[in-house]
Amino acid sequence: MAETHKKTVQPNKQALLNRLKRVEGQVRGLHRMIDEDKYCVDILHQISAVESALKNVSLVLMEDHAKHCMVKAIQNGNQEETIEELMDIIKRMK
Template sequence: MTTTEAGTTAPSEHGHDHATHGYHKQKDEHLKRLRRIEGQIRGLQRMVDEDVYCIDILTQVSASTKALQSFALQLLEEHLRHCVADAAVKGGDEIEAKVEEATKAIARLLRT
């Protein structure tokens, strides 16, 4: 469903080759998590379709939101460990930009 030919992805504007993206090594694990969340969302559709009691649907929404946030936290941890730490080691201004960018991403997660 998400097949991509090798090389079709535009070169990253972030000055990384793919191998250094934080989450690269956990790719399979991430895809498995996301497919599970996709299944939860389809489960929600079934629940609405079958007129399941509102509160039971809300419980399932909470579970899906929690799963999305766990995914986000894992991604963020890998991002800090790789992209942010690499910028710190490299020195120069990049670390400032990386930290500001990460903080804004955390703020967006908090506000949802």
């Protein structure tokens, strides 16, 4: 699905920005681990930690999207598009 030009102010905007700053730092940490020849298994564990942090960001976004954008779209009769978007997200997540 091509990027839309819709806009949404996230209700948890600052919290999400803080989380992503931490994820960015974790990715830099991965870079450092490889640069310093750390053991592969330790790096793989750290990648799992980054993956869970990212997963949590996507769950917060998903819940806010459902509570606001999806509800509004369905109440305005635009369920088809919002459900198509939902299924596209779920297929990528699974």
